Amino acid sequence: MTEAPTLLWLRQDLRVADNPALHAAAGGPVLPVFVLDESAAGRWATGGAGRWWLHHSLAALGAALAERGAPLLLLRGDTHEVIPALAARIGAAAVHAGRQHAPWTRARDEAVAEALRRDGRSLHLHDGALLIEPERLRNGQGRPYAIYTPFARAVMALGDPPPPVPAPRRLHGVQPPGAGLALDELGLLPRPDWAAAFPDYWTPGEAAAQARLHEFLEDAAGEYDTGRDIPGEDGTSRLSPHLHWGELSARQVWHGVMQHGGQQGGRGTFLREILWREFSHHLLWHRPELPEQPLRSDYARFPYQPDHALLRAWQQGRTGYPIVDAGMRQLWQHGWMHNRVRMVAASLLVKQLLQPWWDGAAWFWDTLVDADLANNSANWQWVAGCGTDATPYFRIFNPVLQGRKFDADGAYVRTFVPELARLPDRWLHEPWSAPAEVLRGAGVVLGRTYPAPVVEPEAGRARALAALRGMKAAE
DNA sequence: TGAAATGTTGGGGCG
DNA sequence: ACGCCCCAACATTTC
Numbered sequence: 246m247t248e249a250p251t252l253l254w255l256r257q258d259l260r261v262a263d264n265p266a267l268h269a270a271a272g273g274p275v276l277p278v279f280v281l282d283e284s285a286a287g288r289w290a291t292g293g294a295g296r297w298w299l300h301h302s303l304a305a306l307g308a309a310l311a312e313r314g315a316p317l318l319l320l321r322g323d324t325h326e327v328i329p330a331l332a333a334r335i336g337a338a339a340v341h342a343g344r345q346h347a348p349w350t351r352a353r354d355e356a357v358a359e360a361l362r363r364d365g366r367s368l369h370l371h372d373g374a375l376l377i378e379p380e381r382l383r384n385g386q387g388r389p390y391a392i393y394t395p396f397a398r399a400v401m402a403l404g405d406p407p408p409p410v411p412a413p414r415r416l417h418g419v420q421p422p423g424a425g426l427a428l429d430e431l432g433l434l435p436r437p438d439w440a441a442a443f444p445d446y447w448t449p450g451e452a453a454a455q456a457r458l459h460e461f462l463e464d465a466a467g468e469y470d471t472g473r474d475i476p477g478e479d480g481t482s483r484l485s486p487h488l489h490w491g492e493l494s495a496r497q498v499w500h501g502v503m504q505h506g507g508q509q510g511g512r513g514t515f516l517r518e519i520l521w522r523e524f525s526h527h528l529l530w531h532r533p534e535l536p537e538q539p540l541r542s543d544y545a546r547f548p549y550q551p552d553h554a555l556l557r558a559w560q561q562g563r564t565g566y567p568i569v570d571a572g573m574r575q576l577w578q579h580g581w582m583h584n585r586v587r588m589v590a591a592s593l594l595v596k597q598l599l600q601p602w603w604d605g606a607a608w609f610w611d612t613l614v615d616a617d618l619a620n621n622s623a624n625w626q627w628v629a630g631c632g633t634d635a636t637p638y639f640r641i642f643n644p645v646l647q648g649r650k651f652d653a654d655g656a657y658v659r660t661f662v663p664e665l666a667r668l669p670d671r672w673l674h675e676p677w678s679a680p681a682e683v684l685r686g687a688g689v690v691l692g693r694t695y696p697a698p699v700v701e702p703e704a705g706r707a708r709a710l711a712a713l714r715g716m717k718a719a720e
Numbered sequence: 721t722g723a724a725a726t727g728t729t730g731g732g733g734c735g
Numbered sequence: 736a737c738g739c740c741c742c743a744a745c746a747t748t749t750c
């Protein structure tokens with residue numbers, strides 16, 4: 246009797262190294278499959294930039310699997326029908342997959358597991374996307390963590406995570422029952438092709454993820470403490486999209502740090518950023534309303550003033566605040582924004598502009614190549630002040646001071662807001678204050694070549710604080 | 721992982 | 736020499 250084949254259902258673990266589901270399935274005949282389900286995620290279906298990334302990541306994974314003898318089958322349809330039907334067609338005893346943590350993936354996996362169970366098959370979900378599974382950590386009162394610092398301390402106290410499992414050298418591929426789809430037939434690439442410039446900045450796929458990790462650890466990681474705050478320099482890891490799609494695992498990152506000098510200085514700060522990712526997933530698992538509802542319920546009454554024209558100005562990078570506009574334009578061109586600038590841009594939107602945080606989150610969701618439901622939702626709630634461990638609402642970033650402090654030489658603003666490039670550093674972050682002859686000399690006409698601020702700096706701050714007082718008074 | 725307002729201190733200029 | 740004032744620098748409080 247021949248061994249029953251296994252179905253390897255790949256979702257957000259698009260790698261062959263340190264892939265516990267692949268490792269478990271590799272002992273016998275295996276059929277790797279990816280299913281594009283356009284409806285299961287509802288409003289959290291992968292956004293435009295994410296789909297671009299996914300297309301190229303699937304290409305890379307398909308090549309790596311084919312090279313090992315088990316080509317990747319691509320399908321489209323309702324997952325809870327496609328997976329059980331495919332398992333039945335090939336007579337698979339078990340389906341192996343990497344565990345995911347978003348609410349809609351939990352519901353979908355339960356439905357698939359139930360359908361498989363009715364057929365006498367089983368779904369095995371493997372840990373590996375996170376350093377620590379969300380239900381394994383509890384605080385002193387036996388509850389999930391709501392505050393980052395004690396959470397991070399608890400994770401660090403656990404010591405090293407398990408070592409990564411190796412990539413299988415050879416796989417015993419199973420002939421799929423049908424042809425499957427060609428990658429282009431999944432329709433993941435945007436039309437019209439607004440992502441044309443993305444390949445200048447990004448290379449999706451496991452090999453590129455590994456290369457980037459090692460380049461970062463060799464080079465910028467040591468000075469990460471300060472380098473990460475300068476958006477005009479290449480001081481961050483830029484690993485976020487690789488981590489989102491599981492081209493790289495968090496424990497590969499962890500062990501990489503340990504092998505490149507350990508967690509001293511900048512590398513320790515970098516690891517704590519990886520722990521923010523863990524914390525966001527911990528929150529999303531235990532508070533599945535995170536993407537939709539403020540964790541602090543009093544914020545349900547916050548008096549946002551939705552204004553489509555203001556939202557558009559922010560999205561298109563014409564708020565009149567140079568550091569914010571530079572960030573929003575970087576987002577559009579690269580599908581990514583430097584984290585320091587994300588905080589400043591998000592703060593302006595929800596505070597000075599009084600726009601709902603979920604409108605900002607929706608825009609990031611569609612335009613970021615690293616769009617991740619846990620990180621995106623938790624970070625927006627952090628900025629808006631409505632998260633459990635958020636920055637207080639009255640902490641309002643001043644885009645002029647942030648620009649002066651972190652883009653002192655103007656390299657970042659001049660790259661993405663070229664119409665201000667000839668302004669001297671002194672006025673670059675507040676063109677509205679520049680003397681008329683300075684503006685003339687730089688070829689800047691406010692309101693014509695570059696917008697005047699959509700809201701006066703002092704008025705924006707005052708309005709935000711007044712809104713907070715209004716909410717408190719309504720209690 | 722904020723910024724502004726307010727308070728405190730101490731050195732130096734000056735009559 | 737002394738007291739007074741100014742103000743920069745730093746600390747604390749407030750939003």
